[in-house]
Amino acid sequence: MTLLAAEGVTLAYGTTAVVHDVSLTVDEGGVGLIGESGSGKTTLARALLGLLRPRSGVVRYGSRDLAGLGRAGRAEFRRAVQPVFQDGSEALDPRMTAGASIAEALTTHHRVPRDERRDRVAALLAGVGLDPALAGRRPHEMSGGQRQRVAIARALAVEPRLLVLDEPTSALDVTVQARILELLEGLAADRGLGYLLITHNLGVVGRLCRTSSVLFAGRVVESGPTADLLTRPAHPYTRALRDAVPRLGGEPPRTAGRTEAAPAPTGCPFRLRCPWAADRCRDEAPELRELAGRKVACHRAEEVLTTPASSVARVPRDGGEAPDAPRQ
Amino acid sequence: MTTPALPVYRRTPLRRLAGVDRLAVAGGVLLGIVVLAALLAPWIAPYPDDGGSATHPLESLLPPGGDHWFGTDQVGRDVFSRVLFGARTSLFIAVAVLAVSGAAGVLLGVVAGYAGGWARDVIMRVTDVFLAFPALLLSLALAVVLQPSVTTVIVAIAITWWPWYARLTASVAASVSTRGFVDSARCLGVPAPLIVLRHVLPNSLTPVLVQLSLDGGGVILTAAALSYLGLGAHEPTPEWGLMVQQGQSLFTTDWWVVTFPGLAILVTAFAFNVLGEGLRARLAR
Numbered sequence: 150m151t152l153l154a155a156e157g158v159t160l161a162y163g164t165t166a167v168v169h170d171v172s173l174t175v176d177e178g179g180v181g182l183i184g185e186s187g188s189g190k191t192t193l194a195r196a197l198l199g200l201l202r203p204r205s206g207v208v209r210y211g212s213r214d215l216a217g218l219g220r221a222g223r224a225e226f227r228r229a230v231q232p233v234f235q236d237g238s239e240a241l242d243p244r245m246t247a248g249a250s251i252a253e254a255l256t257t258h259h260r261v262p263r264d265e266r267r268d269r270v271a272a273l274l275a276g277v278g279l280d281p282a283l284a285g286r287r288p289h290e291m292s293g294g295q296r297q298r299v300a301i302a303r304a305l306a307v308e309p310r311l312l313v314l315d316e317p318t319s320a321l322d323v324t325v326q327a328r329i330l331e332l333l334e335g336l337a338a339d340r341g342l343g344y345l346l347i348t349h350n351l352g353v354v355g356r357l358c359r360t361s362s363v364l365f366a367g368r369v370v371e372s373g374p375t376a377d378l379l380t381r382p383a384h385p386y387t388r389a390l391r392d393a394v395p396r397l398g399g400e401p402p403r404t405a406g407r408t409e410a411a412p413a414p415t416g417c418p419f420r421l422r423c424p425w426a427a428d429r430c431r432d433e434a435p436e437l438r439e440l441a442g443r444k445v446a447c448h449r450a451e452e453v454l455t456t457p458a459s460s461v462a463r464v465p466r467d468g469g470e471a472p473d474a475p476r477q
Numbered sequence: 478m479t480t481p482a483l484p485v486y487r488r489t490p491l492r493r494l495a496g497v498d499r500l501a502v503a504g505g506v507l508l509g510i511v512v513l514a515a516l517l518a519p520w521i522a523p524y525p526d527d528g529g530s531a532t533h534p535l536e537s538l539l540p541p542g543g544d545h546w547f548g549t550d551q552v553g554r555d556v557f558s559r560v561l562f563g564a565r566t567s568l569f570i571a572v573a574v575l576a577v578s579g580a581a582g583v584l585l586g587v588v589a590g591y592a593g594g595w596a597r598d599v600i601m602r603v604t605d606v607f608l609a610f611p612a613l614l615l616s617l618a619l620a621v622v623l624q625p626s627v628t629t630v631i632v633a634i635a636i637t638w639w640p641w642y643a644r645l646t647a648s649v650a651a652s653v654s655t656r657g658f659v660d661s662a663r664c665l666g667v668p669a670p671l672i673v674l675r676h677v678l679p680n681s682l683t684p685v686l687v688q689l690s691l692d693g694g695g696v697i698l699t700a701a702a703l704s705y706l707g708l709g710a711h712e713p714t715p716e717w718g719l720m721v722q723q724g725q726s727l728f729t730t731d732w733w734v735v736t737f738p739g740l741a742i743l744v745t746a747f748a749f750n751v752l753g754e755g756l757r758a759r760l761a762r
Contacts, residue, residue: 198664227666239657244679253675257665300661307665 151176151211152311152343153197153230158206160192160367167192168367170206175311177343181354181361181375183390189367190347194315197345198232199223228258231304232313233333236320237296240303241288247274247299248284254306273302277332294325301332305340312337312344318353330357351391355379363387365419366412373443383440383450385423417448425449501755507748508693511741515564527554528562530713538731548733550724556733560741562715567745570630570700575689578635582642583678583685589643590650591659591669591677601647604640612637616699620708627716630700630709638692642685649681656680687760691753694746701742717742 153175160168168189173182175197184190195201196208199215208215210226218226234240241250251270255261261269271281277298288296297317304312314333318326334357337344346358354361354375362372363386371384382388412418417435420426427449435446441454519525523546527533533553541548547556589600607615619633653659654677662672701718703709710716717738724734 195660198660200660200663224666227664230664232661232664234657234661236657240661242658242662242676242680253662253667254665257667303661303665 151209153345154209155193155197155203156207156209158193158196158203158208160189160196160201161204162192166204166367168196171364171367171369172206173197173345173362173369173372175343175345177341179337179343179358180345181358182345182347182364183349183351183354183361183387184364185349185390188364190349190364191315192367193364194232194313194345194347198230198313199226224258228307229310230313231307231309231311232315233297233301233304233317235316237293237298237300238288238320240300241296243288246285246287247291247302250299251284251303251306254303258307269306273306274299276305277302277336278328292325293321294329297321297325297329298332301329301336305336310343312342314344314346314348316348317346319348319350333357349390351379363390368418368446369437369444370419370447371443371445372437373445377441377443381441381454383443383445383454384419384447385425385449385453386419388453389422417446425453499755501752501759504748504750504752504755507744508752511564511745511748512568514561515568518558518561518565522555522558522561524555524558527558528715538727538734540731541733547737548731550720550734551727556720556737559715559720560717560737563717563720563738563741564745566627566710566714566716567697567700567742570627570634571693571696571749573631574634574638574696574700575693577631578638579642579685579689581635582639582644583646583682585639586643586646586685587650587673587678587681589647590652590681591654591673593651593654597647597651600643604643604647607637607640608644610637613699613702616703617706617708620703620706625708625711627710627714630703633703633708634696634699638696641692642688645688646681646685649684650677653677653680683760687753687756689753690749690756693749693753695749697742697746697749 151174155171155173158168158171158173159166171189171193173193174180182190182193192201196203199208202216210218210222210230213222215226232240241247245253248267248270251273252261252266255266255269267284270284274281274283279295279298279302283291283295283299288299291299297320301317312333317333318329321329330353333344336342337357344357346354348354358375360373361375361378362369363378363384364370365386371378371382371387378387379391382391411421413421413431415434416432417423417426417430420430423430425447429448433448435448437444437446438450440450447453514521518528522528524531531554533549536545536549536553537551539545539549539553545555545557547560550556550559585600585604589597615637616633619636620629623629623632659672659676662676667675700709701716701721704716704718705722707722710719712719720738721735721742724731724736724738728735
C-alpha cells in the first residue's frame with residue numbers, strides 16, 4: 150500500500166523552481182532517491198514531510214492530499230512519518246539532553262506519566278544500541294554516531310510507519326556510517342517500517358532499497374528496481390553515477406561526465422554532460438517512458454542500455470570482485 | 478548486558494567561571510559591589526535617614542572628612558549615604574527598563590523570526606518606525622508629556638529601547654528557525670507556540686542577553702540624563718542624575734556634591750559595559 154506519494158510535484162523557492170513535476174511513491178519497504186548535491190533531493194524530502202508546500206502537484210499521505218488534512222489528519226500524518234536528517238547535531242536541540250529530546254517526542258501526541266517516561270526513553274536508547282545513561286547528555290557531549298542514534302530513537306518514539314532518511318550517514322565517519330545503516334536496516338525489518346532513503350551514495354541504495362529514483366536538476370531521470378538501475382542503467386546520468394563510485398584497487402573513479410557544466414536550460418537538462426548527447430537532445434526534452442521494466446527520460450536509452458561497459462566506462466583493472474558491493 | 482556507568486560531565490559553577498573572560502569577571506565584580514550597595518543601603522549607609530527628606534541645615538556643605546566621607550549637600554545630607562541609596566534608584570530603573578523592553582522585544586522578535594512572512598513584515602515595520610526616531614529625543618518628548626517620576630523614566634526609556642531587542646532577536650530567531658531541530662520538532666507535530674518557546678527562544682537568547690548587559694550602562698546614563706533635565710526623579714528621591722544637577726552650580730566651591738554621584742554613574746555604566754563586552758568576547762570565541 151502506498152504510504153506517501155508525490156504526484157507531479159513542482160517546488161520552488163521564490164521564483165526559482167528547484168523540483169520539476171516529480172512523481173514518486175513510497176510504499177512499505179525501502180525506496181531510494183539518488184542524486185548529486187543540488188539535484189533537489191532535500192527539497193523534495195521537505196515537501197514529503199509537509200515542511201514545504203508544493204507550487205503545483207500534490208503530496209499524498211495514503212489517499213489524502215497533505216495540504217487538505219485537518220487537525221486530526223495532520224496529527225496522524227506527523228505520527229506516521231518521521232524524518233532522520235543528515236546531521237544529528239543539527240536535528241537535536243543543543244540545549245536539550247538526549248533524554249529530553251526523546252521525551253518531547255513521546256509526549257507530543259500522548260500523555261506519558263513522568264515515571265514511565267524515563268523507562269521508555271531508556272528503552273528507546275537501548276533500541277538504537279545506546280547506553281541509557283546517555284539520556285543525561287547534551288548533543289555536544291556525544292559523538293556524531295551517538296547523536297544520529299539519538300535522532301533515530303527520537304523519530305522512533307512516535308512509532309512511525311515511515312521514515313524519511315535524508316542522507317542519514319553523510320556527516321559520519323565511514324565505519325560509523327556502516328553501523329548506522331545496519332541499525333536502520335535492522336529496525337526497518339523488525340518493525341516493518343517503510344523508508345525513503347535519500348542519498349548520493351549508490352552503494353547504500355543498492356543494499357537498502359528495492360526500488361529507486363534518480364534525480365537530476367530537479368527531475369526524475371530514471372526510476373525502477375534498484376538492482377536493474379545499478380547493473381544495467383538506461384540513463385547516461387545513472388550510468389555516470391554508478392561509474393563514479395570509488396573502488397579499492399581500481400582506477401580512479403570517472404566523474405559523471407563533465408560535472409562542471411550546469412544543467413541545460415533547454416532540451417534535455419543533462420545533455421551538456423552527456424557522452425550520448427545528440428541534436429535531438431538539444432531540441433526536445435525527453436519524457437519519462439517505460440523501458441525494460443523501468444521508467445527513463447532519455448532519447449537514447451536503448452543505446453545506453455545495450456552499450457557494453459567497456460566502450461564507455463572503464464573495465465575494473467583486477468576484473469575479479471563484483472564491483473557493486475556497497476562501499477561508502 | 479551491563480555497562481559501567483558513564484562519567485557525566487557536569488558544569489559546575491567553578492568550571493563555568495574558569496571559562497569566562499577576566500574582563501567579564503571584573504565587570505561582574507564591580508557591578509556586584511554596586512548591587513550590594515543598593516541592597517544593603519539602609520544598613521551600611523552611615524546616615525540612613527539622609528536617603529530621604531531629612532535636612533540638617535547646620536551641617537550643610539561640609540567637605541569630605543571622617544564623619545562624612547563624601548561630604549554633605551546643600552541641606553546637610555550625607556552625600557555618601559545618598560550615593561548608596563541612589564544605587565537603588567538607578568539599578569531599579571536599569572533592571573525595570575531592561576526587563577520590560579527586553580521581554581517585549583524578545584517576544585515580538587522571536588515571533589517575527591519564526592513566523593516569517595507577513596507577521597515578520599508587520600512587526601519589523603513597526604520596529605523600524607520606532608527606530609527612526611532618535612532614542613533620546615523620543616524619551617525626552619515622552620518624559621515631557623508624562624509627569625516627571627521614576628516610572629516616567631522607565632516608560633520613556635523602555636519605549637525607545639525595545640525595538641533594538643526585537644530586531645536583534647528577529648534576525649537570530651530567523652536563523653535558528655531554519656535549523657534541523659526546529660524542522661524536527663515541526664515533523665513531530667509540536668504546536669508552533671511550543672516550538673517557539675521550547676526551541677527557538679532559548680536558542681536565540683544568548684546574543685540578546687549580551688546586548689542587555691551592554692545596554693545596562695546606557696540605560697543608567699539615559700535615566701541620569703532625564704533626571705538631570707528635571708524630567709525624571711525629583712526631590713527627595715536619591716537619584717544620581719538629579720544629585721549631579723543639584724550640585725553642578727556648586728562645582729567650583731563645593732566639588733564633592735556633584736563629583737561623587739557623577740563618579741557613581743561612571744562606575745556603574747562602566748561595570749555594565751565591561752561585563753557586556755566580556756560576555757560578547759566569550760560568545761565570539
